[in-house]
Amino acid sequence: MTLKRRQFLTTAAVSAGALAMPGYIRSARAAETIQVGALYSQTGGLSVVEKMLASAVQLAASEINASGGVLGKQIEVIVEDGASDPKTFAEKAQKLVIKDKVQTVFGCHTSASRKAVLPIFERRNAMLFYQTHYEGFECSRNVVYLGAVPNQQLSNYIPWIINTLGKKKFFIVGSNYVYPREMAKVSKSLIEAGGAEWVADEYLELGHSEWAVMVNKIKESGADVVLSHVVGDSIISFYREFRNQGLSHAELPICATVTSEIEIAAMGPEYAAGSYTSFPYFMSIDRPENRSFIERYRAFVNDPKAITYHSLEAAYFQLFLWKQAVEKAGDFSADGIRENIRGQEYDAPGGPVKVDPDNLHTWVTPNIGQWQDDGQSKIVDSYGKPIKPLPYSGYGETAENLFCTAAGLDSSKL
Structure with missing residues (x-):
């Protein structure tokens, strides 16, 4: 399934005869668009949540396209269904990376699905953007981790x-x-x-x-x-x-x-x-950027009561970090994205975020929310600023003694 909001297949300058030529259409499409993957469950037990994540990716893509796209190209989002099954996630990742030749995929929601697709991205040198908070204990040059670590x-x-x-x-x-x-x-x-x-x-x-x-x-x-x-x-x-x-x-x-x-x-x-x-993120965070984000998301999914939450916010802002890295690199290659996303910052709905230049995890701000009778949280404590992600903190990693760096994992420290 592809994003319906395509703005790229027709122009006023081409003739009807040219539009009828399949080869011309393919070359025009290639010239005017860039394909990215959105690998989330559309069926199965996890689909209720993962459909929301796919919608957040599509919302961000539509907003980027409306503002001119990336390097002059419109984003085409290819949504694939992981079917709440790690094996299916791996099959769909292969389809995106090998058949569709997509350099960047936004997706997976569980560690099981991320682990299932990781070898594909590493062997084929493609980039996976993973938006969910997770347990750490991973250091890959082919993954940008947007969620919190322990x-x-x-x-x-x-x-x-x-x-x-x-x-x-x-x-x-x-x-x-x-x-x-x-x-x-x-x-x-x-x-x-x-x-x-x-x-x-x-x-x-x-x-x-x-x-x-x-x-x-x-x-x-x-x-x-x-x-x-x-x-x-x-x-x-x-x-x-x-x-x-x-x-x-x-x-x-x-x-x-x-x-x-x-x-x-x-x-x-x-x-x-x-x-x-x-x-790091609660729907109740009182910022103009967050209030606007909630309104835009609700309008996009046509649900005035739609809920936003931590992984959904990260699924949204990850595209803007990717866009910044691509524009800095000047191309859409995995190598260009990897090197140029290091240190990228963005003012996300919940507050500022930054991709760590060492480990490709994301600086986010710790917040504590107390749940209220209306189903929303009251922020009762906030660190006040983003902190450095330490994916191996459970094994003794500190900001002064990093295990995961741009050079890879120093396994001797484990």
Whole structure:
């Protein structure tokens, strides 16, 4: 499927006879457009969220096209369906990179899908822009990472929970796969450094919906705060059971790293009101740029109540960073994009962002939001400025001792 807003196949200067010639049409199209991929699930369990990400990419492309395009070319977005399946993601990535000869793809939403396509981008020297916050522990010259890594969600969050909320006993709970476990690893070191303790570290399988036993464990643990790395539909079941068993966020708050506007709307805001999440972006961020972004996104998808959230914002602003890199490079090649996106800055809807020149991850601003009765967050703490991404912070990486640099990963430090 391609973006419908094509403005490139006709001009007033060509004759009807010329337009009828297939070879001419192909050459005109090649001259006037640049194709990029949008690889997101349009079907399957992840499609509800990933269709939104594809729409954000298309919105950004339409706005860039309306302002003149990139290097005089209009962007044509080729949307491919990953079908919520890593194997299908890999097949579609091959189609985009090998058959369509696309140099840049915006896409994937889960670490599983990113890992599945990564070898294709590295072997074929194409660029993947990945917008979702993730667990870190990756260093690829063929990926630009736009979402937060653990230090950008946790480095101010854990101390704030300890010092501002006054909580000292953490019950860590997550879904049973790589992201929650890597987040827990960073969390534990920060908890201990803050003079607090973690009393449990528990996991349930992805999609798990029976939370009665786990919530009862939380009640009996002696914990005074729950640190949640639960993902997906399980978030909804967890928060509902938490309230059903009489637990209160005022006394025993859930402090999450994944729960967003999407899950709040799905569960009903009354189940989350009073709980917290750490993200770089919230829909409630009070900036003219964000208010305008929300209005434009709603108009684009023709839904006056459409929700924006952290990954969607990154899916949008990633195209503008790509545009800046292409224009600096003077061409659309992967090599040109890679070298010229380093250090690129953009005033995104939620605030300034910058692509780190060392590791191709993105500087973002940590924010803590408390969920309100209307389903929106109230920003209760903000770092105030973007911080450097450290994808290996769980393994001892610091700003003074980088593991991932432009030269690649120094595995001897792991």
